[in-house]
Amino acid sequence: MTAAATRSTAHSIVEASPRTKAFAGGLVILYAVITILPLLWIVATAFKSQSDAIAYPPKVIFEPTLEGYVNLFTVRTRQTPDFIAKLPPPETWYDKLVRKRDMVIAGPSKVVPRFVNSLIIGFGSTFLAVFLGTLAAYAFSRFRIPLADDLLFFILSTRMMPPVAVAIPIYLMYRQLNLTDTRLGMILLYTAVNVSLAVWLLKGFIDEIPREYEEAALVDGYTRLQALRKVVLPQAVTGIAATAIFCLIFSWNEYAFAVLLTSGEAQTMPPFIPFIIGEGGQDWPAVAAATTLFVVPIVMFTVLLRKHLLRGITFGAVRK
């Protein structure tokens, strides 16, 4: 017993001493705080007024306002004070906010359609990629496919290609097919990029499901497809969900294809956000507001995915 007691208090590598732990913890927390500061600054900027956002020295304490969010969602025109005085009293709080700056709301901005595009393209491509990926991953996991390794490498290598280089022929092809600046075009393109990740990740997840379950089902008279649907898929649900989130994050964040192949109709958020312009350049509170709204789902997904993150970023190779 004494031996065990000395071991736990003395230096064992397996369990670091409290002093080392506190030191390590302190450094990591310091790094984490430095990491998160830029993000907090953006969240705060979204609640600043235009002049507070570009004040010197940078303002840490300021009077919060929703102007940034209002500016994000509206298009405004500047009017003379006389004109505004003659208008009927403002109906809503945001009308009031805008009029304080001698402006009148002229209509909604394009942010909602862009957000909707991001959602449709994101979910559409995710659904397709996960559907195709599940089928292919199951086949790669369970059947002997000639040249399986080469096919898998081919599938992965398509994801590694530089997007700008891929965009050149896609641009020409989409022009011929009338797919430029369409949601369908973007969905197909993102599906192609995501399917490689989906196949690799899902193959890893399906490999982990013991074959015996299916074999028992096959003996019971299930067909392959029934066994897949009723035995394998329920077991793979977590893996499929994690894969779907990874695909969704990719489509949500993607910029290069979006900026080169869309200009209006099908434009998603990433190429849109930097071009939220106010009077005299970027409207920083509005940009920050858009960034905040855009990033919040990602933060939530990151927390949800925490356990599978490692798998996702290594195409399923590292599993712990």
Place this chain on the structure above:
Amino acid sequence: MTTILQPDHATIPGVSEPVKSRAARRVHGLSDRAIAWLFVAPTIALLLAINIFPLIWMIRLSFTNLNLSMSYLPLRFVGLDNFRDILTDEDVWFRLQTTAQFVISSVALQVVVGFGLALLINRQFRGHSFWTTIILLPMMLSPAVVGNFWTLLLQPQIGPFNYLISLFTGVPPSSFSMTGQVSLAPWTIVLVDTWMWAPYVMLICLAGLRSIPDYIYEAAEVDRASAWRQFWSITLPMTVPFLMLAVLFRAIENFKMFDMVNLLTSGGPGSTTELVSISLKRAAFEKWRTGYSSALAIILFVTVFGAANIYVKTLNKVKQR
């Protein structure tokens, strides 16, 4: 009656087989081999349509003089002229050099920071899981959005970054511009890239560290190996395959870097941060020199393809662990 109560049972042959649609019967008759092809084919077909067909088309274009802004010109096959132009163009070599510098310095910095963080987190202090999640956030964000908001943070005068630097060093915050100065801009893209991707290296290294069984350290303790010696003889060599994985992937990703840098400096000032992808984008989508840029794209493809090959070999090696 049993069939009504337990419809699932109906699928078992012999137990009152219900009438099946023709489609279902056909599927039933499929051999495993047919299913395998049926399942793999759509994915391969999609990749052929979206990746391979355009790629082949691009190879053809790379031998032409196609310029989309002057499409009235007759399409002419120019043989290997585009490739010759690229490989003898000093500007292209300069871009490749810029890219190589960016890749090497950013990946090196990420390895140092990421591996260091992994060693610290591996001490399993209280709350390490929460803080790890916080550290991981940047790498999940959209690189374009990151590049965009860092331009605000890095603005001279109004940006908090310069202000913080001036608080610590006394250098006036408006006297330097992280994105606008030739001497600083190449380091700025390295800095922001590291902010974003050091966590990636950290996460993979952490997996490497955790894959080392405790008994090896216990044996080293018995042999009275110093902590330093343990690090060099156990920790480092056993984490190297994981580190390789991270390094290769980051190197490939940064070699084709476009989004973050395009928004942060858009290649400037001048062309100090004009990475190969940005230069390619200019040639293809601003100057519309499609033939020329196709040739450049193919050179990039070949490079990445080679690197990807090594990467997958490393992946498989790590997988066996």
